[in-house]
Every structure is written in C-alpha cells, then in structure tokens.
Amino acid sequence: MAADLHCHTKLSDGSxxxxxxxxxxxxxxxTAIALTDHDTFSGVKxxxxxxxxxxxxVIPGAEISCFDNKRHRLVHILCYYPDKxxxxxxxxxxIAKSRKKEVTIALEKIMKYYPITHEMVQRRAQxxxxxxxxxxxxxxxxxxxxxxIYGELYKELFGYKTGIARTNIEYxxxxxxxxxxxxxxxxxxxxxxxxxxxxxxxxxxxxxxLDGVEYNFPRRxxxxxxxxxxxxxxxxxxxxxxxxFHGGSTSQxxxxxxCTTDEGQLLKLKKLKNII
Numbered sequence: 639m640a641a642d643l644h645c646h647t648k649l650s651d652g653s654x655x656x657x658x659x660x661x662x663x664x665x666x667x668x669t670a671i672a673l674t675d676h677d678t679f680s681g682v683k684x685x686x687x688x689x690x691x692x693x694x695x696v697i698p699g700a701e702i703s704c705f706d707n708k709r710h711r712l713v714h715i716l717c718y719y720p721d722k723x724x725x726x727x728x729x730x731x732x733i734a735k736s737r738k739k740e741v742t743i744a745l746e747k748i749m750k751y752y753p754i755t756h757e758m759v760q761r762r763a764q765x766x767x768x769x770x771x772x773x774x775x776x777x778x779x780x781x782x783x784x785x786x787i788y789g790e791l792y793k794e795l796f797g798y799k800t801g802i803a804r805t806n807i808e809y810x811x812x813x814x815x816x817x818x819x820x821x822x823x824x825x826x827x828x829x830x831x832x833x834x835x836x837x838x839x840x841x842x843x844x845x846x847x848l849d850g851v852e853y854n855f856p857r858r859x860x861x862x863x864x865x866x867x868x869x870x871x872x873x874x875x876x877x878x879x880x881x882x883f884h885g886g887s888t889s890q891x892x893x894x895x896x897c898t899t900d901e902g903q904l905l906k907l908k909k910l911k912n913i914i
Contacts, residue, residue: 641670641899643697644716644829644852644880646887647685650676650701651770653885659894660688660696666895670695670904672880674716677703677730678767679723700726701829702819703733705809706839713812713836714829716852716878719911721823729810729818734768736808741769744803748774748795751802754781771796771805772887787887812839816846825849825910827878831866832859844873849910854879854897856890876910877903 646652647659652675654662663671673685673696682698689696699718706713720726745759754777762780763773774795775787784791795803819826827850831837840851853866854877870877879899881892899907908914 639669639901639904640667640895641672641695641697641879641901641904642668642881642883642895642897643670643672643699643718643827643878643899643904644674644701644855644897645671645883645894646675646701646885647673647681648765649678649681649767651766651772651884651887653887655765656681656685657688659883660685660692660694662894664692664694666893668694668895668898670697671894672697672699672716672718674699674701674880675767676701676770677733679720679726679730680767682723698723700730702726702815703807703809704812704815706812706834706836709835709838711836711839712809712834713839714834715812715815715819716827716829716880717819717822718825718827718907719823719913720819723822725818725822730767733807733809737770737805738768740805740807741771741774744771744796744805745774747803748778752778752781752783754778772884776887812843813846816843816848820847825876825907827852827876829880830855830857830882832862833857837862837865837869840869841873844869844875848873848875850876850878850903850907852880853877854899855882856892856897857882876906878907879903 686696762776763769881896883894
C-alpha cells in the first residue's frame with residue numbers, strides 16, 4: 639500500500655483541482671492519499687466521492703497554520719480524520735480573512751513596482767478559499783517577471799525579514815490547535831518539522847499528546863535523521879510520509895507520490911482512530 643498523506647489542491651495554494659489530484663494519484667500507483675489543503679476541509683467530500691469511484695482511498699484532512707509563540711515561528715500541523723470538522727469553521731474563517739487582508743496589502747505594495755492588477759490575481763485565485771501569496775507569484779510568472787513561483791523574486795517580495803511586501807498573518811497558537819484537533823476527535827501530526835525549524839518544538843508538542851510527525855518529506859535537511867529517530871522513539875510517535883504536493887506551485891519538482899507513508903505506520907494511524 640502506497641499512501642501520500644500530504645496533498646494540496648486549488649482550494650488552497652495548489653495548482654490542480656480536486657478531480658485532477660485523484661487522477662494523478664491513481665495514475666501514480668498510489669492506493670491512498672490524504673487531502674490536506676491549508677485551513678479548510680472544503681474539498682474532502684468531493685475527493686472521497688471521486689476517490690471511491692477510482693478505487694483510491696481518500697483520508698480526510700487539513701494542514702492547519704499556527705504559530706510557535708515561544709520561538710516566533712510558523713508551524714504547520716496536519717489534522718487527520720476529524721469526527722467534528724465543523725469545530726474548525728470559525729477558526730478557518732478567521733485565518734482566511736487575515737490572510738486575504740494581508741495578501742491584499744502586499745499586492746498594493748507590489749503593484750507600485752509591477753503592472754499587475756487585483757483582477758489578474760483574483761483570476762488565478764479562483765476556486766481557492768482565499769488569496770495566497772502564491773497567487774500573486776503566479777500572476778507575476780504569467781506576466782513574465784519571474785520563471786518560478788519560489789525564487790529570487792519571491793524572496794525579494796516576501797522574505798521573512800527583508801521582503802518589501804512581507805505579510806503578518808494572524809495564526810493561532812500551536813498548542814491550542816493541538817488541543818482543538820484532539821477535541822474534534824482527529825489525529826495530530828507535525829508537518830515537515832525542519833522546514834520551519836520546529837525540531838525544538840516537536841518534543842514539547844509530543845509531551846502534550848502529539849500523535850505523530852511527518853518523517854518522510856521532500857525538504858528534509860541532512861543530518862536530522864537521528865534527532866527525529868530519537869524523538870519518535872521516546873514518544874512513540876507515528877511516522878507519516880507525504881510529498882506536500884502542490885503541483886506547479888513549488889520551488890522544486892515533486893510529483894505526487896514522491897514521499898509516502900509506510901504501510902505499518904498507516905495502520906498505526908488508523909488503529910489510533912479505531913478504523914481497523
């Protein structure tokens with residue numbers, strides 16, 4: 639069984655619609671995927687219906703944006719199998735509003751340097767629950783000002799410290815999200831821990847009941863295996879794998895199925911939910 643437990647669509651900042659995600663996953667030989675769009679469950683039912691027709695298991699999920707207030711860093715926590723997804727409605731709505739506000743402010747700044755418009759960005763955000771920075775970059779790419787979504791221009795515009803249009807989106811506290819995920823009946827897994835330097839946070843979340851960590855993902859840093867292995871062993875964490883698939887909205891080429899979850903770990907995740 640090959641399962642990619644981290645996939646995005648156009649409903650957030652991916653480049654393919656839900657139906658194409660299912661087609662790509664099935665054609666790549668996967669038997670299961672998790673739909674984990676940013677801060678929304680809106681595509682889950684459609685994906686599960688289409689997946690059932692194609693003979694592909696679709697695990698309901700979302701990648702929730704939150705914040706490590708101790709270290710002042712962004713954190714992403716994957717939420718799988720919520721019994722009460724409606725618990726997140728107001729939270730996701732607040733994140734979407736904050737994101738749209740900040741990205742709109744950023745766009746106003748960028749429009750002083752490049753002749754793109756709100757309408758052009760909205761066109762590329764069509765189908766998404768809100769506007770992401772990637773939609774601005776897609777517009778700039780189509781206008782000929784860059785050859786990639788994530789490159790030098792992205793750093794110039796949105797760099798964390800020096801970006802001329804960097805955003806300040808309001809995200810909830812990571813520990814509050816962990817508690818919320820469990821109250822919804824879901825499984826909580828820390829996404830790509832090295833991407834946002836969350837290795838120090840990982841054992842702290844594990845102490846509070848984190849269920850797993852994304853262990854197999856494209857942007858793992860050299861030499862972090864032992865650190866992850868020790869934490870996984872100490873806290874008996876589930877080790878998931880996922881491509882963090884965004885289609886063309888990435889800095890490197892990572893087709894769906896590039897990184898997958900071991901069958902034994904997937905069974906461990908399901909047993910936690912009493913699915914098997």
